[in-house]
Amino acid sequence: MSDKLICGIDVGSCKVATIVAVDSEKNNELRIIGFNTTSARGVKKGLIVDIDKVTSTIEESVEKAERMAGHKIKQAFVSVGGPHIASLNSHGVVAVANPQAEINDNDVDRAIEAARAISLSTTRQIIEVSPRDFVVDGQPGIKNPVGMSGVRLEVNTHLITASLTNLKNLERSLQALDIVNSGFVFSGLASAEAVLTDTEKELGAVVVDFGGGKTDICIYAEGALSYSASIPFGARHITNDIAVGLRISLESAERVKLFLSKQFNHKVVKQIKKPETLNVSELQLPENINEISLKELVDGIVMPRLEEIYKFIGEEIVKSGFGEMVPAGLIITGGGALTVGITETGRRVVGLPIRQGVPGRVAGLVDEVLDPQFATTVGLILYGKQNNTIESGSGKNFNQILKNFTIGNSIGKLKDFFKQFIP
Ligand SMILES: Nc1ncnc2c1ncn2[C@@H]1O[C@H](COP(=O)(O)OP(=O)(O)OP(=O)(O)O)[C@@H](O)[C@H]1O
Numbered sequence: 001m002s003d004k005l006i007c008g009i010d011v012g013s014c015k016v017a018t019i020v021a022v023d024s025e026k027n028n029e030l031r032i033i034g035f036n037t038t039s040a041r042g043v044k045k046g047l048i049v050d051i052d053k054v055t056s057t058i059e060e061s062v063e064k065a066e067r068m069a070g071h072k073i074k075q076a077f078v079s080v081g082g083p084h085i086a087s088l089n090s091h092g093v094v095a096v097a098n099p100q101a102e103i104n105d106n107d108v109d110r111a112i113e114a115a116r117a118i119s120l121s122t123t124r125q126i127i128e129v130s131p132r133d134f135v136v137d138g139q140p141g142i143k144n145p146v147g148m149s150g151v152r153l154e155v156n157t158h159l160i161t162a163s164l165t166n167l168k169n170l171e172r173s174l175q176a177l178d179i180v181n182s183g184f185v186f187s188g189l190a191s192a193e194a195v196l197t198d199t200e201k202e203l204g205a206v207v208v209d210f211g212g213g214k215t216d217i218c219i220y221a222e223g224a225l226s227y228s229a230s231i232p233f234g235a236r237h238i239t240n241d242i243a244v245g246l247r248i249s250l251e252s253a254e255r256v257k258l259f260l261s262k263q264f265n266h267k268v269v270k271q272i273k274k275p276e277t278l279n280v281s282e283l284q285l286p287e288n289i290n291e292i293s294l295k296e297l298v299d300g301i302v303m304p305r306l307e308e309i310y311k312f313i314g315e316e317i318v319k320s321g322f323g324e325m326v327p328a329g330l331i332i333t334g335g336g337a338l339t340v341g342i343t344e345t346g347r348r349v350v351g352l353p354i355r356q357g358v359p360g361r362v363a364g365l366v367d368e369v370l371d372p373q374f375a376t377t378v379g380l381i382l383y384g385k386q387n388n389t390i391e392s393g394s395g396k397n398f399n400q401i402l403k404n405f406t407i408g409n410s411i412g413k414l415k416d417f418f419k420q421f422i423p
């Protein structure tokens with residue numbers, strides 16, 4: 001038995017967060033030993049717009065996390081998200097190689113490989129292949145066919161694709177820092193790993209990571225990941241609206257927004273009308289504003305933007321075709337999930353139950369990371385724990401497919417490591 005180091009780098013629009021954890025086989029826990037968050041530069045709506053700035057931010061964050069952990073980060077799972085993410089469900093069929101015996105891993109691999117064979121634009125890359133269910137000789141709904149007897153094996157898979165240019169740019173940053181990419185993980189999926197309960201997954205639920213520059217969505221239906229998307233709106237839009245509405249700088253607007261949610265986060269908006277004004281004198285804003293009308297701030301600025309973003313989320317749910325299969329409702333996470341009025345507005349606009357998702361299932365230095373804004377960050381190491389990594393000498397050209405049937409959620413996962421496009 002040996003302990004394994006699992007690292008994650010969450011490259012967000014507002015921050016780059018690095019996490020180092022020990023996967024201890026002895027007590028089956030993931031213990032965080034290093035963590036850092038650094039303000040992001042060079043990322044907009046999940047897309048890299050300035051590679052040098054991104055590289056230096058990752059370097060700063062990684063170095064600080066390494067120092068805390070007392071370990072060098074040689075390889076890491078890396079988050080990708082933003083509107084360049086797309087998803088589709090595909091189907092693969094194979095004849096079982098030895099029908100006299102039982103279905104084996106090799107048959108499953110071939111079925112998944114067949115489902116992966118879709119025509120894809122040269123500008124896109126598959127980053128996730130997640131089997132939804134298997135069909136053996138016409139019998140659907142099978143989670144793990146290995147060991148069953150059958151002649152014909154079919155698989156329904158969920159595929160997530162991303163812009164190749166963006167992946168290449170991220171890969172360049174990592175290469176410059178000598179970090180091997182263990183795999184790109186869709187940030188919405190990583191967040192789902194950190195905040196979704198097994199029951200919610202089984203019932204059907206929508207995970208919404210309301211980040212700074214974008215909102216990632218993952219829909220689980222019948223226990224399987226079934227739809228992924230990302231919309232180009234995030235909590236920064238609320239900051240912008242506050243800046244414009246109150247005629248203050250973006251920095252002041254951000255401070256007002258955080259102060260507002262600190263005062264009223266757990267109250268419903270109806271209750272916060274009691275004091276008519278928000279006293280912000282302790283913020284000592286350079287604009288010399290001491291009082292802000294709550295009606296103007298909450299009803300006039302924050303709510304309309306939240307409603308708009310929830311309308312887009314609602315449209316994605318309808319577009320997915322799984323709207324009737326998500327009785328567990330919305331689990332909202334990401335830094336924006338702390339916005340005032342977030343749950344009641346969501347319930348009203350989308351018409352589904354909703355709760356805030358805080359990352360969990362980890363031990364160690366956890367206090368700081370148990371915050372919605374680190375859902376993706378924590379999710380990266382949980383994802384890493386479930387998906388085998390390979391120790392690679394050079395970390396290059398291992399275009400190898402790995403598979404791991406996880407016992408807990410019984411969803412077979414397949415990870416493609418995208419090293420082949422390193423220029
Ligand atoms: N307590 C809070 N109340 C309201 N908003 C908050 C709070 N804490 C963080 N935020 C907002 O959350 C946003 C950052 O969220 P997060 O850290 O999830 O983004 P990110 O991962 O860097 O970006 P993205 O995932 O969009 O690329 C910022 O707009 C910030 O203002």
Ligand SMILES: [Mg+2]
Pocket residue numbers: 012013187209211212334376
């Ligand atoms: Mg994020």
